[in-house]
Amino acid sequence: MNIPFSTPTAARRRPMTQKTVTLAHGGGGSAMRDLIDDVFLSAFSGEGRAAPEDQARFDLAALMARGDRLAFTTDGFVVDPLFFPGGDIGKLAVCGTVNDLAVGGATPVALSCAIIIEEGLEVETLRRVVRSMAETAHAAGVAIATGDTKVVARGACDKLFITTTGIGVIRAGLDVGVTKARPGDKVIVNGLLGDHGAAILNARGDLALDTAIESDCAPLNGLIDTLISAAPGLRMMRDATRGGIAAVVNELAEASKVGIRLDELSLPMRPEVMGFCEILGLDPLYLANEGKILAVVPAEESDAALAALRAHPLGREAAVIGEVTSERPGRVVMRTRFGGERIVDMLVGDQLPRIC
Amino acid sequence: MNIPFSTPTAARRRPMTQKTVTLAHGGGGSAMRDLIDDVFLSAFSGEGRAAPEDQARFDLAALMARGDRLAFTTDGFVVDPLFFPGGDIGKLAVCGTVNDLAVGGATPVALSCAIIIEEGLEVETLRRVVRSMAETAHAAGVAIATGDTKVVARGACDKLFITTTGIGVIRAGLDVGVTKARPGDKVIVNGLLGDHGAAILNARGDLALDTAIESDCAPLNGLIDTLISAAPGLRMMRDATRGGIAAVVNELAEASKVGIRLDELSLPMRPEVMGFCEILGLDPLYLANEGKILAVVPAEESDAALAALRAHPLGREAAVIGEVTSERPGRVVMRTRFGGERIVDMLVGDQLPRIC
Numbered sequence: 035m036n037i038p039f040s041t042p043t044a045a046r047r048r049p050m051t052q053k054t055v056t057l058a059h060g061g062g063g064s065a066m067r068d069l070i071d072d073v074f075l076s077a078f079s080g081e082g083r084a085a086p087e088d089q090a091r092f093d094l095a096a097l098m099a100r101g102d103r104l105a106f107t108t109d110g111f112v113v114d115p116l117f118f119p120g121g122d123i124g125k126l127a128v129c130g131t132v133n134d135l136a137v138g139g140a141t142p143v144a145l146s147c148a149i150i151i152e153e154g155l156e157v158e159t160l161r162r163v164v165r166s167m168a169e170t171a172h173a174a175g176v177a178i179a180t181g182d183t184k185v186v187a188r189g190a191c192d193k194l195f196i197t198t199t200g201i202g203v204i205r206a207g208l209d210v211g212v213t214k215a216r217p218g219d220k221v222i223v224n225g226l227l228g229d230h231g232a233a234i235l236n237a238r239g240d241l242a243l244d245t246a247i248e249s250d251c252a253p254l255n256g257l258i259d260t261l262i263s264a265a266p267g268l269r270m271m272r273d274a275t276r277g278g279i280a281a282v283v284n285e286l287a288e289a290s291k292v293g294i295r296l297d298e299l300s301l302p303m304r305p306e307v308m309g310f311c312e313i314l315g316l317d318p319l320y321l322a323n324e325g326k327i328l329a330v331v332p333a334e335e336s337d338a339a340l341a342a343l344r345a346h347p348l349g350r351e352a353a354v355i356g357e358v359t360s361e362r363p364g365r366v367v368m369r370t371r372f373g374g375e376r377i378v379d380m381l382v383g384d385q386l387p388r389i390c
Numbered sequence: 391m392n393i394p395f396s397t398p399t400a401a402r403r404r405p406m407t408q409k410t411v412t413l414a415h416g417g418g419g420s421a422m423r424d425l426i427d428d429v430f431l432s433a434f435s436g437e438g439r440a441a442p443e444d445q446a447r448f449d450l451a452a453l454m455a456r457g458d459r460l461a462f463t464t465d466g467f468v469v470d471p472l473f474f475p476g477g478d479i480g481k482l483a484v485c486g487t488v489n490d491l492a493v494g495g496a497t498p499v500a501l502s503c504a505i506i507i508e509e510g511l512e513v514e515t516l517r518r519v520v521r522s523m524a525e526t527a528h529a530a531g532v533a534i535a536t537g538d539t540k541v542v543a544r545g546a547c548d549k550l551f552i553t554t555t556g557i558g559v560i561r562a563g564l565d566v567g568v569t570k571a572r573p574g575d576k577v578i579v580n581g582l583l584g585d586h587g588a589a590i591l592n593a594r595g596d597l598a599l600d601t602a603i604e605s606d607c608a609p610l611n612g613l614i615d616t617l618i619s620a621a622p623g624l625r626m627m628r629d630a631t632r633g634g635i636a637a638v639v640n641e642l643a644e645a646s647k648v649g650i651r652l653d654e655l656s657l658p659m660r661p662e663v664m665g666f667c668e669i670l671g672l673d674p675l676y677l678a679n680e681g682k683i684l685a686v687v688p689a690e691e692s693d694a695a696l697a698a699l700r701a702h703p704l705g706r707e708a709a710v711i712g713e714v715t716s717e718r719p720g721r722v723v724m725r726t727r728f729g730g731e732r733i734v735d736m737l738v739g740d741q742l743p744r745i746c
Contacts, residue, residue, distance in 0.1 A: 062632025062678070063737025088628065089463035089494040091560065097460065098450045104460070107445035108502035108555055110540045112547075138445040146464035148553040150506075182553075184466045186744060190548040191468075197504040197538075199464055199555035204447065272444065276418025322418070381419025388542055 055155045060185030070183065073161055077168040078178050090144060090179035092201075097143070101203035105140035107131060108199040114388040116163065116193055118237035120229070120248030121324070123196055124166035126390060129253045129324055130275065131200040132174045136255040137271040137327055139210045139262070140202030142174060147181040148197045153188045163194065174253035176200070208262065214269040215290035217360040220336040222329045224257060224343050225351040226250065227279060228307045231321030234389055235314070245306045250325035257348045258327065264342030265335040271327045275390055277381050278320040282328045283356075283366045284380045296356035296368040296378065319368075320381045322389045330358060411511045416541030426539065429517055433524040434534050446500060446535035448557075453499065457559035461496035463487060464555040470744040472519065472549060474593035476585070476604030477680070479552055480522035482746060485609045485680055486631065487556040488530045492611040493627040493683055495566045495618070496558030498530060503537040504553045509544045519550065530609035532556070564618065570625040571646035575714040576692040578685045580613060580699050581707040582606065583635060584663045587677030590745055591670070601662045606681035613704045614683065620698030621691040627683045631746055633737050634676040638684045639712075639722045640736045652712035652724040652734065675724075676737045678745045686714060 050072045058065035097104065111127040121129075128145065135142045147167065151160065171178050233249040254273070262268060270290075272282045279301075287294045303318055311318045325348060331339045336354060343349030356368075366378040406428045414421035453460065467483040477485075484501065491498045503523065507516065527534050589605040610629070618624060626646075628638045635657075643650045659674055667674045681704060687695045692710060699705030712724075722734040 057743045058739045060632075060743065061737055061739065061741060062634075062637050063676070063739070063741075064735075065738065066633075067736070088490045089461040089496065089558075091494070092460040092462065094450065094454045094458055094460050094559070098454060102450055104448040104450055104453065104557070105445040106448065106500065106502060106557060107536055108504045108553070109538045110504040110506050110553065112506060112540045112542050114546075134444045138447070140445065144462065146462060146555050148464045148466040148555070150466050150468060150551055180463055182465045184468045184744075186468050186548065189545070190470075190744075191551070192542065192546040195506055195547070195551065197464070197466065197506075197553035197555075199502050199504070199553075201460070201462060201557065202445075203450070276416075277422075278418075281418050320419070379420075380423070381417055382421065383414045383417065383419070385417060385419075387413045387416065388540075388546075 050157060053157055055151050055153060055157060055160065055185055057153050057185050057187065060183060066183065073157065073164055074181060077164045092143065097203050100141060101205040103204040105135050105138050105202045105204055107134040108197060109134060110195065110197045111390060112195050112388050113234065113390050114192065115237055116159065118249055119233050119246045121251035122163060122166050123194060124163035125170045126251055126324060127196040127198045128167050128170040128174065129251050130390065131198040132176055132253045132255055133273045135200045135202035136258040137273050138204065139208045140204045142176040142200055142202045142255055144177040144179040144201055145171065146199045147178050150184045150186060150191055150195045152191045152193050153185055155193055170253060174255055210268055210270050212270050212272065212286055212289040215286055215292050215330045215358045217292060217358050218333050219269055219330045219358040220333055220354050221294065221356040221358065222331060222339055222352060222354050223279070223302065224327055224349040226302045226304055227323060227326060228303060228318045228321035230324040231386055231389055232307045232310050235386060243310065247306055250323055252325035252348055254325060254327055254348060257343065257346045260342045260346050261329060261339060265331045265339040267332040267335050269330040271329045274323045274326050274328050276322050278322060279328060280319040280378050281380055283378065286330065287366050288364045291363045293359040293361040293363055294356055294366040295359050296366065298368050298371045300353055300355050302351045302353045316385060319378055320385050322386065324390065406513060409513055411507050411509060411513060411516065411541055413509050413541050413543065416539060422539065429513065429520055430537060433520045448499065453559050456497060457561040459560040461491050461494050461558045461560055463490040464553060465490060466551060466553045467746060468551050468744050469590065469746050470548065471593055472515065474605055475589050475602045477607035478519060478522050479550060480519035481526045482607050482680060483552040483554045484523050484526040484530065485607050486746065487554040488532055488609045488611055489629040491556045491558035492614045493629050494560065495564045496560045498532040498556055498558040498611055500533040500535040500557055501527065502555045503534050506540045506542060506547055506551045508547045508549050509541055511549055526609060530611055566624055566626050568626050568628065568642055568645040571642055571648050571686045571714045573648060573714050573716040574689050575625055575686045576689055576710050577650065577712040577714065578687060578695055578708060578710050579635070579658065580683055580705040582658045582660055583679060583682060584659060584674045584677035586680040587742055587745055588663045588666050591742060599666065603662055606679055608681035608704055610681060610683055610704060613699065613702045616698045616702050617685060617695060621687045621695035623688040623691050625686040627685045630679045630682050630684050632678050634678060635684060636675040636734050637736055639734065642686065643722050644720045647719045649715040649717040649719055650712055650722040651715050652722065654724055654727045656709055656711045658707045658709045672741060675734055676741050678742065680746065
């Protein structure tokens, strides 16, 4: 059973009195209705689009007025801890899917939200997460239109997992994609790398750092609109989440059958994050980001792209970090700060589980 | 990062050699690519629609040729055990979302699939689940177009959870909904009630029954097409999953501001399921189904609707189980087998956790 978040709250329902989530809240009966009414509908009200049906509904003609293709993407979120400097699992779940839509060139329209909750979770924790989702969705200009809740017994999941799925519309004529990079193109990022990975590791208490590094978690659809306008020849964008920048450039090199040359000295990175990586023996190229895109633009549009990004609050530290070459197609090479060269491959093991 | 299931498998990738899923398989690096290529793309190949992007894409004009509204719905699946007589979590995850689309009158177009996996799960178990999803999607005529995988440490989730989200198209002029029932309408179900709930309970070994009751888990979009053609005045449909038939009739009575009168003797139910409920003290009205809809049709279309359902393999035991009245709006009353009357309310506690 799917619960559209626009279902009108029936007057007979009362606010929840329980302090923790019980199995009954996932049972499909009146306790589940109370939870949905009190926690979800109160936060998401006004954002939904559907009648009180098992589904959200959208007028196709209105979607077609905005573009010619529908984009559809999903992501599960299992981040640990639930709350961390700069964000929480709810903000992350909205930003992640908004960004997956936007990097494909789509204007986000609506999200769904399926939550799996561990019995015993404090209702107040759930409220905080849901409020954060609502605020982030509002900031991104996207509706959370429909959802589902399941409750599992203590020990069958860790607190709370969220899956968001998004639909968006791609405007006619816009065609970005990971196969489109050509030798000579410039590789750009919109700011400091590795903050999210470092913030999560630090929040887990694995390292007692004085500096609170904040996650860069943010919805990037506004920034991306700006970039598309400034660089109409834009080849591709991808958000550098799990697997970091290294995963994105490797996918790109392989899909476009080109070489990529990065310049280590040009990578924008906080000294704290670089220090953090040195202490832990981590490679910052593999650190997760939740508010960073990698974009490839033709060389002649590179200055305009960079200026547009830097004029946006989420792109002030944007930088050109490398270029596309015809050497060694499928390979990524980095000029190190010491003047040498090394191959940047995809992450082989796991660096940080439950980073998102 | 979202993984579209149409990404071409690169020639350099090898079949997985590991027998169990490790944290590296969720890390965003090469192990995750291998898992996705070997387990997901090999099962779902040919079904996807998108270029190798972070999203699936659909031509809006092609969708508009099929209808005027887009439906969008999501559901999480946490069923325990993963495999049970008549189905498994993969089949359930596809049927559940296909049915949530279809009961709203939508023709299912595509699903997304986000899986959360516990470290240590056997790869062969995952393969079986994914193959089952692919087979069920094929049978339902729906693509599994995009997805995501996360891996959490041992003990952080129980084996495997799946969230599917679906998009579908509602044809112009079709308008079914839970607010549309009117006094005099007939309430119909397409067959035997409670099989899924009984099958899961039995599969958990809580009761050593000789008879293997099978889950009724099935995609109902074909059956629903038949029903829509036979009863053009169709008011509403809803699949009777968690919370059983009782949840659906209560939602209906409240949303349409009508009374519902059920007749216990007319409820189609296996003697084994009735016996099962008596032994365990369960009320069969609250037992979950995964292949049953409740439909409301005008009285004059009731015979045609019933005949159409019975002519379909998934509707052979279809029956009229009650009618819509103007008495006590919002209330459901059942004439019992002993000739008395009782109120049928929504489930208050939890009957069977992790039933779907």
